[in-house]
Amino acid sequence: MDFRLTEEQRMIAETAYRIGDEFGLDYWREKDAKKEFPKELWQAVCDAGLCGVALPEEYGGAGSGMLEMALIVENLAASGGGATLGQLFMINPIFGGVTISKHGTDKMKEELLPRLIKGDLNFCMALTEARAGSNSLELKTFAEADGDGWRLNGEKIWITAVDQAEKMLVIARTKKVEEVQKRTDGLSMFMIDVKRDGLTYHPIDKVGTKTLSSCTVFFDDVRIEPEELVGTLHGGWKELLDTLNTERIVTTAGLVGAGSLALRVAVDYANERKVFGNRPVGSYQGIQFPLAQAKAEIECARLMNYKAAAQFDAGEPFGSEANAAKLIAAQAVADATERAMQAMGGMGYATESHLERLWRDARLFRFAPVSEEMILNFIAVHDLGMPRSY
């Protein structure tokens, strides 16, 4: 077992850090305050070829893997973006890129992947529904056959960056639950235009991750064209798991980078800050140990995430590893940002120190895109072989 990165992987990681560092913490504080999409940073990421790192070369990608993508996300997050950086990679290279490259038609690949890779096209994914919540298979949005296409009716909640997206990956029922043997049957994926008659959306005000909007979305008799089906009609659930599990890898990478950044901000401050005589507060074990514990946990999450990514790249099952890494990363980084704030005292609470944004953003990932309780359910049932509790 060799844990060393290749020379090329080290260069990719360094390039990502350098690009993120050119924008830096002040850029993110300003974007967060204005609730603005970080479009300049995203364009720089695409111009450097980093958006297409794991996408096929024939469409303009680099043809590398999920491990390289994790390295990029981690370093962009560590250089200033924090955990929300993972979401930028979710919406585009994952919701758009992985879904289309794995299950899209040749026409979709030719038309959409080169634009995605250039930074010319943003995506979003509409899976979650208010009544279904974590129980995604209870979703009610329905695409009813209509001539050669479908008519879509229903509503979604918490959809990230709809206002920036040209394309939306929608997961809908195409067969009623009563008509299928398993609840995982009868679901389909569609890649539709956001600007379309009958599709409306409204922003939700929220605690953090403010550079990316979150919206409720309504579908009122929205026409879906036949060529907008992605993958297998009625068989979309299994195919969607490629998207959801790789989403976990970039989420974890964003968290690992955010944790490193929060610790760096806190350590720099605590090593300078003196309140009783000449010793900095960073010299007290009461300040050191919580940060050291967080550092150890973040390193473990990082390694497990690399394992998940490497297994995906090798075509092996990676769901258990991706889930475990996400669980530990989200808890470790929520703790790391909380402890970092404690170590900084009042200054950690001030917007100018940047830590408060990292603290707000990190909180989201304990329950999204998948909650820690649902991951523990998964581990209990699939990895331990225990009875399903719900």
Ligand SMILES: Cc1cc2nc3c(=O)[nH]c(=O)nc-3n(C[C@H](O)[C@H](O)[C@H](O)COP(=O)(O)OP(=O)(O)OC[C@H]3O[C@@H](n4cnc5c(N)ncnc54)[C@H](O)[C@@H]3O)c2cc1C
């Ligand atoms: C900012 C933000 C961005 C998001 N972006 C997107 C997006 O782009 N696209 C999209 O489709 N969705 C998105 N989501 C939705 C997100 O995936 C869900 O919020 C998440 O899956 C949890 O669902 P819920 O909020 O309905 O919680 P609920 O399902 O209502 O759960 C509430 C609590 O109960 C727990 N719980 C539920 N069932 C069980 C059980 N069986 N055992 C133990 N505990 C349980 C949960 O873990 C959670 O702690 C986003 C959410 C947020 C907040």
